[in-house]
Amino acid sequence: xxxxxxxxxxxxxxxxxxxxxxxxxxxxxxxxxxxxxxxxxxxxxxxxxxxxxxxxxxxxxxxxxxxxxxxxxxxxxxxxxxxxxxxxxxxxxxxxxxxxxxxxxxxxxxxxxxxxxxxxxxxxxxxxxxxxxxxxxxxxxxxxxxxxxxxxxxxxxxxxxxxxxxxxxxxxxxxxxxxxxxxxxxxxxxxxxxxxxxxxxxxxxxxxxxxxxxxxxxxxxxxxxxxxxxxxxxxxxxxxxxxxxxxxxxxxxxxxxxxxxxxxxxxxxxxxxxxxxxxxxxxxxxxxxxxxxxxxxxxxxxxxxxxxxxxxxxxxxxxxxxxxxxxxxxxxxxxxxxxxxxxxxxxxxxxxxxxxxxxxxxxxxxxxxxxxxxxxxxxxxxxxxxxxxxxxxxxxxxxxxxxxxxxxxxxxxxxxxxxxxxxxxxxxxxxxxxxxxxxxxxxxxxxxxxxxxxxxxxxxxxxxxxxxxxxxxxxxxxxxxxxxxxxxxxxxxxxxxxxxxxxxxxxxxxxxxxxxxxxxxxxxxxxxxxxxxxxxxxxxxxxxxxxxxxxxxxxxxxxxxxxxxxxxxxxxxxxxxxxxxxxxxxxxxxxxxxxxxxxxxxxxxxxxxxxxxxxxxxxxxxxxxxxxxxxxxxxxxxxxxxxxxxxxxxxxxxxxxxxxxxxxxxxxxxxxxxxxxxxxxxxxxxxxxxxxxxxxxxxxxxxxxxxxxxxxxxxxxxxxxxxxxxxxxxxx
Numbered sequence: 001x002x003x004x005x006x007x008x009x010x011x012x013x014x015x016x017x018x019x020x021x022x023x024x025x026x027x028x029x030x031x032x033x034x035x036x037x038x039x040x041x042x043x044x045x046x047x048x049x050x051x052x053x054x055x056x057x058x059x060x061x062x063x064x065x066x067x068x069x070x071x072x073x074x075x076x077x078x079x080x081x082x083x084x085x086x087x088x089x090x091x092x093x094x095x096x097x098x099x100x101x102x103x104x105x106x107x108x109x110x111x112x113x114x115x116x117x118x119x120x121x122x123x124x125x126x127x128x129x130x131x132x133x134x135x136x137x138x139x140x141x142x143x144x145x146x147x148x149x150x151x152x153x154x155x156x157x158x159x160x161x162x163x164x165x166x167x168x169x170x171x172x173x174x175x176x177x178x179x180x181x182x183x184x185x186x187x188x189x190x191x192x193x194x195x196x197x198x199x200x201x202x203x204x205x206x207x208x209x210x211x212x213x214x215x216x217x218x219x220x221x222x223x224x225x226x227x228x229x230x231x232x233x234x235x236x237x238x239x240x241x242x243x244x245x246x247x248x249x250x251x252x253x254x255x256x257x258x259x260x261x262x263x264x265x266x267x268x269x270x271x272x273x274x275x276x277x278x279x280x281x282x283x284x285x286x287x288x289x290x291x292x293x294x295x296x297x298x299x300x301x302x303x304x305x306x307x308x309x310x311x312x313x314x315x316x317x318x319x320x321x322x323x324x325x326x327x328x329x330x331x332x333x334x335x336x337x338x339x340x341x342x343x344x345x346x347x348x349x350x351x352x353x354x355x356x357x358x359x360x361x362x363x364x365x366x367x368x369x370x371x372x373x374x375x376x377x378x379x380x381x382x383x384x385x386x387x388x389x390x391x392x393x394x395x396x397x398x399x400x401x402x403x404x405x406x407x408x409x410x411x412x413x414x415x416x417x418x419x420x421x422x423x424x425x426x427x428x429x430x431x432x433x434x435x436x437x438x439x440x441x442x443x444x445x446x447x448x449x450x451x452x453x454x455x456x457x458x459x460x461x462x463x464x465x466x467x468x469x470x471x472x473x474x475x476x477x478x479x480x481x482x483x484x485x486x487x488x489x490x491x492x493x494x495x496x497x498x499x500x501x502x503x504x505x506x507x508x509x510x511x512x513x514x515x516x517x518x519x520x521x522x523x524x525x526x527x528x529x530x531x532x533x534x535x536x537x538x539x540x541x542x543x544x545x546x547x548x549x550x551x552x553x554x555x556x557x558x559x560x561x562x563x564x565x566x567x568x569x570x571x572x573x574x575x576x577x578x579x580x581x582x583x584x585x586x587x588x589x590x591x592x593x594x595x596x597x598x599x600x601x602x603x604x605x606x607x608x609x610x611x612x613x614x615x616x617x618x619x620x621x622x623x624x625x626x627x628x629x630x631x632x633x634x635x636x637x638x639x640x641x642x643x644x645x646x647x648x649x650x651x652x653x654x655x656x657x658x659x660x661x662x663x664x665x666x667x668x669x670x671x672x673x674x675x676x677x678x679x680x681x682x683x684x685x686x687x688x689x690x691x692x693x694x695x696x697x698x699x700x701x702x703x704x705x706x707x708x709x710x711x712x713x714x715x716x717x718x719x720x721x722x723x724x725x726x727x728x729x730x731x732x
Contacts (some may be wrong), residue, residue, distance in 0.1 A: 068167045069160060070484050070504045071214055071491030073179040074504035081141040081174040083166050085109075088367075090117040095126040095388035100151050107257070108158045122146070124154065132215075134180035137161065139172055151261050156214055163212060167507040183454060185425060186490040187217025187462025188483060189265065189331075191433070192243065194468030195682035200247045202476070202677045204254055209480075209509070211258040213487035216460065218255055219265040219331055221250075222321070224274030227266075235278055241681030243301040248324040256326060263377070264325045268314045268365060270337035273301040275313070284310050285549045287343035288300075293565070302337040304344045305361035315368055324520075328375060331400070332365050334358075335379035355386030356422040359393075368393055380424065384413060390420045400463060402427040404537055405577040406445035414457035425463045426454035430482025431525075432474040434538035436634070437627050438525030443482050448496045462490035470538075470546060473630070475623035476677055480509050481521055510620065517620075520606050524624070527631055530596035533588035536566055536581045540591075541634035544641075545689050549696035551718060552641050557726035559585075560578040593639050600628050619676055626669045633662045637693070649704045649711065660697045663690060 014678050037728035067076050089112050093101045098116060101124050105114045120143075127136070127147040135157035136147035144161065148154040160179070164172045188210055192198060198206070203220075210218060220243070225236035228244045236242060248262075255262040277300070278284045286302045293299050303310040314332075322330065337358065341349030345357055356485055362378060380399040383389050393399065399422055401413050410426055417424045428450040431443035447464070454462055481501065488499040505518030512518065527537040535543065546554050561587050570578050607624055614620065636659050644652050668688060703714055703716040 009222070011256045033466065040407045065173075066498060066500055067164075067173070067175060068500050068503050068507060069163055070499055070501070070508075071181075072488055072495035072499050073160070073177045074492055075178040077176040079140070079174045079176055082168075083141055083144065083172045083174055084170055085112075085161070085172065086121060086562040087356075088113040088115065089122055090115050090120040091122040091124060092116065092120040093124040095124075097124070097126070097151060097154065100154065104151075104155055104158050105226050108688060109163045117378050124148070129178055131462070133184070135160075135177075137175075137177040137179070139164075139176075141174060150730055152216075155259055159212060159214060163508060165407075166511075167504070181214070181491045182493045183451070183459060183461045183490045185217050185463070186215050186487065187219065187263075187425070187461060187463040188215055188486065189219040189427075189463055189465045191221045191466060191468040191472065193221055193223040194470075194472045195686035196468055196472035196674070197226050197241060197243060197679045197682060198545040198677060199679055200243075200250060203247070203251050205262060206476075207251060207258070209483065210487075211255075211260060212508070213483060214491055215483075215487060216259050217261050217263060217463065219263045219463070221265050221267075221333075221467075223267040223271045223333075227321060229317060230321050231316055234348045235280070239681070241679035245324040252324065252326055255525045261329065262325060263323055263329045263331055265331040266314075266317060266321055267333040267335075268303075268317075269303045269305065269361060270340075271333070271335070272303050273299065276300050277302075281313060284313065285339075285340075285343070286337070286345060287339040288596050289343075291339040291342055293338050295398075295497070299338065302339040304362075305337075305340070305357060306345060306348070311361075311364055311368070314365070318368065318372070322372060328373070329377055329398075330369050330372075330374040331377040332369065333379055334362055334365065334394065335381050335402075337382070350553070353386070355382065355389050358382050358386075359389050362397075363394070366397060370396070370501050377425075379427075380413070384416075387416070390422070393420075393422060395423070397423070398460065399424040400427050401425070402429075402465060403450070403574060403577070404429040404442075404446060404465075405574070405581075406432060406442050406449065407580050408446065408449070408574050409576055410449050410453040411457075414453045414459060416456040417459075423460050425461045426450035426459050427463045427465055428486070429467065430479045430486070432482060433469050434474075434542045434629050435525070435528070436478075436539065436542055437475060437527065437624075438474070438478050438481065438521075439528060439539070440481065440522045440525030443525070444485060444496075447482070447485050447489050451486075452495040452496075454490075455493040462486065464490075470542065471689065473542070473686070475627060475673065477510075477521070477620050477623055478525070478627070481505060481525065484509065509614075510610075511613040511617075513613060514609060516606050516610045517612060520610070521624070522604060524603055524628070527596060527599060530592040530599065530635075532591050533584040534581070536570075536577070541631055541638065543633045544638045545693060548689070548693050549637065549641070549700060551722035552645075553719070554722040554725050555641065557729045559727045591635070591638055591642070593635060596631075596635055602630060604628055616676075619673065623673055624672060626666060629662060629666050629669075633659060633666060636662065638675045653701055653704050656701050658693060660701075663697070665695050666690070667694075 049363070065078055067073070089105060089109060091101055091105065102114060102116060123143065123145040125147045126143060126149065128149050130147060130149040130153055132150040133152045133156060134149065135153040137157045137160055138145045146154060146157040148157060160177065190206065207218060225240045226242050228236065228242040252262045277282050282288065284303050284307055285300045285303045287300060290300045292297050341354035341357060349357060366376050375396060375398065377398040377400055380401040383393060383399060384401070399417060401410070401417065401424055403410060414426065428446040429443070431439040431446070451462055464482060466482065484501060484504060488495055502518035502522055505521060506512045506515045510517040528534065528541070529541045548559060563582065567578050567582060604625065607621060610621065612620055640655050640659065644655070647655070665686060670687070671683065704711065706714070
């Protein structure tokens with residue numbers, strides 16, 4: 001009899017221990033909850049006036065007429081009268097560029113009849129005193145004259161004429177323009193590696209828009225298998241739908257004819273997650289067992305820089321990629337090697353420092369690139385983190401200083417890089433990624449800071465980044481405002497108060513006959529003002545999808561961990577940005593759900609009233625309507641997490657069912673919209689978080705339909721689990 005008694009006693013003891021642990025965790029749960037409720041929050045709701053145009057969009061107070069042209073020319077004088085571009089353009093050229101003039105005119109005005117004749121209405125005049133990209137454009141009531149010294153200047157003058165002709169519906173005001181760029185290089189880097197690979201037609205359309213904005217540099221960011229590497233066909237074929245060499249060659253030729261340098265771009269140290277996930281290359285990782293970024297994210301993305309096979313892999317990738325580009329430059333990236341010195345090279349890092357390990361690999365890359373006749377570009381984040389390396393960076397390398405917050409220290413970094421005699425580009429962003437519809441005011445301020453300080457401290461140019469983090473959920477048109485702003489301020493860095501951004505977006509980019517879409521697109525990038533605090537690099541609504549349907553105490557603990565991680569990660573490079581972010585988080589306010597709902601309703605109504613006339617006008621409207629639907633879904637999820645615990649089961653089921661239906665409609669529409677501009681590969685990865693959320697909602701609804709006792713028990717166990725996870729996160 002002793003054995004059964006012993007088993008019984010052990011069982012009772014185990015049950016008591018389990019009960020005590022649950023009670024302990026529940027006590028911690030309610031302590032966490034009390035702390036959350038006692039946070040000092042600003043409960044004043046946002047008023048409509050806060051959701052208004054950025055001061056960067058306001059015209060100067062001079063009272064002078066503003067020309068609807070982006071980039072804003074350096075000097076414009078209105079001379080009175082107007083000019084109508086005839087259907088038949090006859091031109092004369094004073095030098096040997098007659099063939100170029102004919103070629104450019106046919107490209108810029110394909111709908112016009114072009115001829116060279118003595119009785120010309122368009123006169124080209126060679127002026128050797130002008131710089132290469134400089135031009136003078138004089139529009140008179142009866143003719144147009146263009147002065148230039150090089151083909152680029154001729155091209156940019158004709159692009160200005162083209163844009164003015166569309167913006168003024170064929171009747172152009174007579175003006176005298178003297179124009180040249182502040183920055184020699186004006187570029188865009190488009191992420192094609194975070195799930196979304198654009199079709200060739202989409203890329204050609206983007207390149208055409210960039211050409212019309214006078215950009216002269218374009219990069220397609222490649223990591224993983226977004227390029228169809230011939231040597232690694234076995235790793236991507238049947239799994240991905242990458243850009244092919246033929247796609248790139250077609251884009252390269254298109255860009256080259258429009259003075260855009262299509263620069264090859266390939267990550268070569270960090271961000272190698274997809275390569276290191278393969279059996280063939282997993283042992284090349286710095287941390288083969290993985291690494292917890294910020295204590296939260298399991299990753300294995302950095303090559304071991306001291307394994308010769310790492311450079312062999314990157315060299316083989318490079319030799320597959322470069323033959324398809326005519327550019328003399330190559331961006332090897334080398335940014336964010338998060339695990340560097342944390343694994344195989346940990347001992348060496350203690351001896352020589354992580355910075356020296358990094359620089360040694362960068363110099364090996366530089367040798368490889370120069371052997372192939374290219375000039376190397378790389379991101380500046382690690383060099384800026386270890387400023388002692390700056391003097392050791394070869395002068396032939398172009399450093400790329402990226403910063404995506406208005407408080408990023410472009411001035412300090414630009415001054416430092418100039419004093420070191422290094423060639424560099426300032427690199428702000430469109431702020432479209434991880435936002436759904438953008439972060440308009442931050443985008444405007446960050447690009448303005450980058451351009452202004454780049455021009456002041458001798459930057460060679462500006463590279464506007466357009467990333468696709470967390471599934472590349474933003475639709476392409478969300479980036480258009482950023483493209484226009486980057487073009488305007490990299491060309492004329494002092495034009496931030498004169499650029500007619502909303503007007504230009506209306507008349508040229510969206511071609512909205514009702515003049516609504518430009519301001520609407522900008523305003524939709526301000527919805528985060530209804531959120532709790534300004535999140536770094538994203539919105540809290542977007543973050544809600546990554547966290548999913550979890551207990552609010554656990555979400556709070558995850559957010560606290562993330563804030564600490566961001567502070568450590570960015571503190572050495574941009575302490576100003578981190579400080580402001582931390583202050584905002586510590587003083588966060590309640591999410592204004594009611595205000596956001598009213599805001600979105602007003603924007604939906606305005607969207608219905610637009611009259612877009614672009615070839616993809618119906619697609620653009622659908623994209624914005626579905627983006628609004630996604631914001632509603634995210635805010636609805638946040639509202640349920642915040643308030644669901646106080647609702648009756650039937651009320652919770654109703655709310656969750658509504659979210660489930662909204663998510664299903666979004667996914668159905670999104671799949672069609674994705675295929676309208678992009679290749680199919682990557683879609684399942686992109687939408688994985690949303691599909692997981694749908695499953696979580698279904699599971700929660702099933703739980704809510706159970707008997708009351710089972711619901712209560714499940715709720716207590718969920719709270720105990722959340723408290724356990726929160727305690728764990730505080731200690732790791």
